[in-house]
Amino acid sequence: MAISVPVLGLKSVLGEVVRTKTGFFGFGMLVVLLALVLAVPLVAPFDVVREWSNREAWLDNPRVAAPEWSELFAGRTLPRTVIVHPCFTATTVPLSINNTREKCPGGQWGRLAVRTTQFGNYTFITMDHTFDFVADVFPSEISMIIWANYGPEAPLVEVTLRRPDNVNFSLFSDAPEQRTPAANRYPLSTDQGLKDRVKAWASVNYSATSVDLIRPEVTLFANAGPDMLDTHKATVLKGKYVLRIQASAHGYVGMDAKAVIYGTVFGLAGTDTHRRDLVIGLLWGAPVALAFGVVAAVVIVLLQTILGALATWYGGWWDEIIQRAADVFLIIPLLPILLLIAIVYSPSIWTTLGILVLFGVVGSTTKVARSIVLQVKEEAYIESAISYGASRARILFKHILPRLMPYTFALIALSVPAFIFLEASLSFLGLGDPLLPTWGAILGQAYTDNALFHGLWWWIAFPAGGIIFATVAFSLLGYSFDKVLNPRLREQ
Amino acid sequence: MALLSVRNLVLHYRTRKGLVRAVDDVSFDLDAGKTFALVGESGCGKTSTASAILRMLPRNVGSYTGQIELDGKNLMDLDDEAFRTEVRWRRISIVFQGAMNALSPMIPVGKQVAEPLIVHLGADKEEANARAKEALMNVGLPDYTMRQYAHELSGGMKQRVVIAMALAMKPSLVVLDEPTSALDVMTQANIMNLLKGLKKEESLSYLFITHDLGLSSELADVIGIMYAGKLVEVGPAESIYPNPQHPYTQKLLASAPKLRSEEKPDSIPGTPPDLITPPPGCRFHPRCPYAFDRCSVEQPPFFGEVDQAACWLLEPGRA
Numbered sequence: 001m002a003i004s005v006p007v008l009g010l011k012s013v014l015g016e017v018v019r020t021k022t023g024f025f026g027f028g029m030l031v032v033l034l035a036l037v038l039a040v041p042l043v044a045p046f047d048v049v050r051e052w053s054n055r056e057a058w059l060d061n062p063r064v065a066a067p068e069w070s071e072l073f074a075g076r077t078l079p080r081t082v083i084v085h086p087c088f089t090a091t092t093v094p095l096s097i098n099n100t101r102e103k104c105p106g107g108q109w110g111r112l113a114v115r116t117t118q119f120g121n122y123t124f125i126t127m128d129h130t131f132d133f134v135a136d137v138f139p140s141e142i143s144m145i146i147w148a149n150y151g152p153e154a155p156l157v158e159v160t161l162r163r164p165d166n167v168n169f170s171l172f173s174d175a176p177e178q179r180t181p182a183a184n185r186y187p188l189s190t191d192q193g194l195k196d197r198v199k200a201w202a203s204v205n206y207s208a209t210s211v212d213l214i215r216p217e218v219t220l221f222a223n224a225g226p227d228m229l230d231t232h233k234a235t236v237l238k239g240k241y242v243l244r245i246q247a248s249a250h251g252y253v254g255m256d257a258k259a260v261i262y263g264t265v266f267g268l269a270g271t272d273t274h275r276r277d278l279v280i281g282l283l284w285g286a287p288v289a290l291a292f293g294v295v296a297a298v299v300i301v302l303l304q305t306i307l308g309a310l311a312t313w314y315g316g317w318w319d320e321i322i323q324r325a326a327d328v329f330l331i332i333p334l335l336p337i338l339l340l341i342a343i344v345y346s347p348s349i350w351t352t353l354g355i356l357v358l359f360g361v362v363g364s365t366t367k368v369a370r371s372i373v374l375q376v377k378e379e380a381y382i383e384s385a386i387s388y389g390a391s392r393a394r395i396l397f398k399h400i401l402p403r404l405m406p407y408t409f410a411l412i413a414l415s416v417p418a419f420i421f422l423e424a425s426l427s428f429l430g431l432g433d434p435l436l437p438t439w440g441a442i443l444g445q446a447y448t449d450n451a452l453f454h455g456l457w458w459w460i461a462f463p464a465g466g467i468i469f470a471t472v473a474f475s476l477l478g479y480s481f482d483k484v485l486n487p488r489l490r491e492q
Numbered sequence: 493m494a495l496l497s498v499r500n501l502v503l504h505y506r507t508r509k510g511l512v513r514a515v516d517d518v519s520f521d522l523d524a525g526k527t528f529a530l531v532g533e534s535g536c537g538k539t540s541t542a543s544a545i546l547r548m549l550p551r552n553v554g555s556y557t558g559q560i561e562l563d564g565k566n567l568m569d570l571d572d573e574a575f576r577t578e579v580r581w582r583r584i585s586i587v588f589q590g591a592m593n594a595l596s597p598m599i600p601v602g603k604q605v606a607e608p609l610i611v612h613l614g615a616d617k618e619e620a621n622a623r624a625k626e627a628l629m630n631v632g633l634p635d636y637t638m639r640q641y642a643h644e645l646s647g648g649m650k651q652r653v654v655i656a657m658a659l660a661m662k663p664s665l666v667v668l669d670e671p672t673s674a675l676d677v678m679t680q681a682n683i684m685n686l687l688k689g690l691k692k693e694e695s696l697s698y699l700f701i702t703h704d705l706g707l708s709s710e711l712a713d714v715i716g717i718m719y720a721g722k723l724v725e726v727g728p729a730e731s732i733y734p735n736p737q738h739p740y741t742q743k744l745l746a747s748a749p750k751l752r753s754e755e756k757p758d759s760i761p762g763t764p765p766d767l768i769t770p771p772p773g774c775r776f777h778p779r780c781p782y783a784f785d786r787c788s789v790e791q792p793p794f795f796g797e798v799d800q801a802a803c804w805l806l807e808p809g810r811a
Contacts, residue, residue: 380593387548387588388608388657389580398607402598 013406016484017477023484026413026476033470037287044280052276052284052437061275062140065266067458079135079263084108084243086147086256087127091181093149093254096123109245109257123155123253128244131261136236138218141262144186146245148176148255155249159186159257161220164239169201169220180254189217202229217261270458272442273449281437282462288349288438289470293420294412296353300360301412305404307362308369313377313396323370326362334359335425342431349433352426356419365411369404376403410481417471417478424467439463494521494561495697496528496545496665501558503537503544510768511554514540516721518558522714524664527691527698529712529729531705531744533764537721538701539589542667545699546586547575562665581608585658586667587651590674594654595642602628602638605657612661627660628653630693631686648679652686659690667699672707684710706748709733717741720765720775727799737801740776774803 017023051057062081071078087104088094096102096113104111109127116122133139148155158173172194176184188194195214202208202219208229215231221241222234247255269278304326311322334356341355376382377400385395426432427440428447442463446452451459503515514537522528530538543549545560547567560567562583567575585608588594595604605627606620615623625635631652642650651671658666668687672680688711690696702708708715708729715732717725717740725738736742746758762779765771771778777787786804795806804810 381596384594387586
């Protein structure tokens with residue numbers, strides 16, 4: 001049974017599409033996505049994305065932290081990250097001046113630098129910071145950075161934590177050897193010396209039961225008692241903590257520091273093992289997926305439509321060649337080829353797109369275009385156009401292609417999800433663009449880091465949700481296009 | 493001198509069953525400012541003659557020969573590109589059978605009327621639009637029709653648009669291919685009046701193709717009766733109607749019902765011949781009540797001075 005090509009303008013088709021339920025929801029979802037894409041540069045500038053694969057850029061974030069709002073379901077207060085910023089920039093740590101209380105221009109430290117020549121040429125610097133720790137869960141990590149600017153002799157630095165129960169604990173003392181701008185890093189949570197001292201301190205002073213796994217960030221923030229070494233039994237000692245740094249040195253010296261007490265929750269979408277803020281990855285995943293899917297779909301479907309229509313309209317040899325080529329290209333499996341190319345060449349998103357377009361010059365849409373052109377070209381107004389002397393090209397572009405356009409739109413909407421999936425699959429397999437955060441790449445990373453096994457749900461749910469949202473939006477749109485355009489599917 | 497002079501025009505189509513002799517050796521003249529009506533039953537080659545004159549040929553053309561002279565210049569000498577740019581619509585335009593479909597559903601009619609102007613004159617949009625509006629006004633359509641789409645118009649309005657389109661370039665010859673066949677009688681009358689008026693105002697020449705002898709009488713100066721791919725009778729309207737020469741013409745006129753008369757319309761026995769294997773001799777002889785031996789053997793030439801008919805009955809010397 002032949003199905004005639006209904007005569008519909010693009011405007012009326014769009015109107016009808018929005019009036020169907022699926023079309024309305026699909027269109028709504030698309031609008032949400034587009035709003036997101038427009039908002040992305042404001043929320044997360046491109047500079048941030050360039051740093052996506054740079055580990056250094058994300059060091060201030062906690063590792064695999066859940067979204068902040070997840071504490072609503074946890075029923076407990078979860079700790080945010082406390083960052084005590086340095087007073088100066090790392091390159092301009094000033095040398096101390098005689099007996100002055102230095103202002104702390106940028107940071108949150110209270111700062112006092114004293115120089116005295118009373119007992120010889122000496123400098124004393126004291127920096128302290130008070131913070132409240134009232135969460136029900138222990139911090140996940142502690143680390144510090146110290147910048148030192150000194151003459152011949154490195155200062156001796158001692159860092160103490162004063163707990164709410166007025167117990168002081170010396171975190172470490174050291175003579176930082178790196179001069180500014182190089183940083184002296186103290187990853188306290190993994191410092192074996194600190195672990196030993198914490199263990200000794202707890203067991204001697206509070207007769208704490210010894211355990212295998214010592215976590216300084218737990219014991220130091222735990223209520224004093226026999227359980228304070230046990231990660232599972234210890235309870236949080238809430239209240240004001242004071243972090244104090246004291247430095248002393250011969251001669252002139254300058255010093256600055258930064259402390260990070262990592263929490264267990266971060267941002268709206270949590271972080272991954274590289275401490276990256278997933279919100280940024282997810283946000284940028286939207287334009288990347290959308291751009292890739294839409295560009296690939298538009299270019300490929302339009303190419304196939306125009307080529308199919310051209311060949312059919314002019315007929316003869318070209319028609320034959322294009323149709324046979326379409327047959328061949330239809331059975332070429334694309335994913336293995338893309339995998340091969342991604343392995344051999346640099347897998348930039350543009351290469352992938354280029355290959356896709358190359359293999360999509362002819363295809364199923366070529367056949368659709370042919371079937372429509374074969375019907376349309378027999379219509380009287382085409383004959384009329386020939387009679388008034390319009391050239392064949394003009395008839396094609398003025399009369400035939402406009403008739404194809406509504407179908408082209410439906411095909412574009414329907415093929416966008418396929419391309420979004422394809423890009424996600426490639427990224428998931430690690431063959432996507434390594435520099436861009438995409439939903440597929442985030443999922444792939446989550447998979448290799450066993451996110452599901454460790455219960456890091458946010459790392460999987462959100463990128464997967466993004467892919468599903470985008471594909472469903474386009475699928476709904478495509479289906480409602482189909483409903484409007486395909487008389488067999490029309491309701492009533 | 494004749495505006496259009498068609499000599500020995502032949503248009504055959506190749507089909508799987510054989511060669512279809514749709515137009516077989518047709519000759520006629522059309523003087524400037526006159527109307528030549530080509531009358532015949534369906535499938536007798538009227539529309540094929542029009543297609544041949546406008547060179548709108550399907551792919552399966554078997555042979556296409558003869559002479560088509562427009563203002564003394566043989567159009568058959570032009571190549572396709574020259575024919576497209578110089579003749580179509582500039583010199584000869586056509587109003588198609590079934591105007592309802594001759595308009596693109598996707599484009600406002602104003603743009604469609606302007607299209608030929610843009611194609612041929614390279615007119616810019618504004619100028620083309622202005623002329624299109626003028627052309628639409630000439631056929632009695634309000635200027636807001638410009639922005640309407642084909643589906644918003646009635647059949648008569650669509651026909652008017654198509655006529656406006658055909659006249660927009662002020663061609664010397666307009667081919668009217670059953671311009672009113674899809675319209676009801678009232679609209680038909682309106683369109684015929686419009687065509688008559690336009691002919692006078694714009695001094696046009698029409699090649700009017702119809703199956704309706706009555707309708708052709710409204711417009712025609714000269715009438716050509718076609719039967720099975722051949723012209724059987726050509727003559728001025730004022731002599732053919734009262735005094736038809738060819739038996740086919742006589743039968744055709746007799747088959748029209750008459751107003752205010754008890755006389756029943758006559759019918760022609762038999763069916764039109766198969767154009768793949770036409771009957772030998774006079775093609776009408778199997779259905780002709782006056783046929784004699786010679787008719788089935790030899791093709792009759794035209795006899796007569798003013799009103800010419802191809803029939804052996806009219807051979808001079810035959811009583």
